[in-house]
Amino acid sequence: MAVSNIDFTSPNVQYTYDLSNNTIFEKNPENYINALGIQQLKTIGNSFLLDVYLSSGNVVEYHYHPNATEVLYCITGAITASLVNPFTKERKQFSLGSGQVVCFPQGWLHDAKATEDDTHLLAVHDTPELQTVWFSDLLRLLPAEQLAYMYCLNESEIKDALQPIHDTVVIGPPRNCERDRQFSGARSAHENMTFQRFPHNLDD
Template sequence: MTDSVLQSPNLKLAADSNQVLNYKRDPQNYITQLFGEQLPAIKNGFFNAHLSKGIIVQPHWHTNVTEMVYVISGEVITSVFNPFEQRLMTYHLKPGQVSIFPKGWFHWIVAETDHAHILTIFDHPTPDIVYGSDFLASIPKEVMQRAYCINEQEYARAVAPIRESVILGPPVECAPNQLNTRYPNHMGYYSQHHHQY
């Protein structure tokens, strides 16, 4: 089996993963990338994510790839929903440790320390991503009421602040005291249910 990319006279086998900015929340929280578009010879691809304590890579899933999270520095908590056992699997990772998000499984990552640096490595050079914010904002309130008996107006109010894809959250305009009011024990769950390595 021949690979035409490897036989190209313009073959490149090195690239700078800091050159392409994928998303920037602020100077301490941003994602760069390296995929097939930047390096045709690559058979996988990755996001290079820099995070501050409390920042979340929002809930999402991939339709076409399995993802591996590798911690370079700092600490993160990864969570993935296991659809076969109907349970959340949560891991507290330190440098050199990894966790896996199988293709199609809903997952997210929370930085436990400042200066967390992770690679999210995919088994395909271009991942499809479905963001939870887009999914939630697009579901009609009538559907949520019919499916889950959720009050239509309350649901509409709850998702009204989602005006765009929130890749690294919370949104900049969300004040810390507002976050703590909405989710008083948002990290308490993790301290009781995560696996330490």
Template sequence: MEDCVLQDPNLKLAADSNQVLNYKRDQCNYITQLFGQQLPAIKNGFFNIHMTKGIIVQPHWHTNVTEMIVVISGEVLTSVFNPFTQRVMTYHLKPGQVSILPKGWFHWIIALTDHAYLLAIFDQPTPDIVFGSDFLRCIPKEVIARAYCVNEHEYAKAVAPIQESLILGPPPGCCIREESGCFQANERYPDMESLGALSGAGWHPAF
């Protein structure tokens, strides 16, 4: 099959993945991207993700892509909910290590160190993303109460701070100490084992 992109006389085979900002929490925690819109010849797509200790890529899932996490610097925990075993699988990754987040599986990532830098590489040029924050804030409280026997007024109060799609959390000012505009982890989760335990069964130490 002929590839029309490669036959374009204005073909580009290089691009700068730092130029397009996808999301910025603060100057230390942000995401840039390189997708098909920026480089039509690309056959995959990826995020550059920069995080400081304690920051989380909030729970979400993708409807059209499988994701591979590659750690460049720092250490992170990646967690994914396995719908077949009904278990959370969590991996502690160091530089050069990878984990796979299958298409449609709910997942999240927590930075264990400052200066964490990772690539989130997708198997399609552009991913669809469903954010957990949107799920929480948009489902009517009456539906939550009927579905799960949760007090609707308590639920509405609990999710009230979520006013928009959140990608890197927690939100600034969320009862967590901040200095110089950069996130400083508090003492609630003092070690990586505790962070792994937050994800339930299936935690694995570094390789």
């Protein structure tokens, strides 16, 4: 269906593509996502690929695809992935290693966190043009006063908690995460401390 208008007798028909030519998000050199859809490869048919690279502790944030089911294949490394089942109102979590897959049905909220460095994932979607709703966009765009009113929450606490989210996160934690810097600073200070060695015999 997606390739029905292609003249396959033409010598100009494209059958190959280098995904590294279409990086759609990069947090740093170890954490980034390449994409391949019909805009890059007209012969791809009813498919959209996300080529995901993660280092340990990095997570593709919660999101859902209104127009596609996703099959996530772990090529190398390891992840924990979770989904929210809208029928049972339950969150399920799965551990995946190399060669294993998890399926996220169309419209279901899901995420994936690397538990090893050099994790490489391939996400396959049954649409040539993928739509994605990122949870960070919901958090930063929904008015705090409405959230507070709807769910009987403290508006100022909501504003303070969500204030650092200025952009779509995609791969978290964000590069400018103050929490991580504070933790790293505290850990470094602890590691650099010198301790006085007390004698075993207090009379010495």
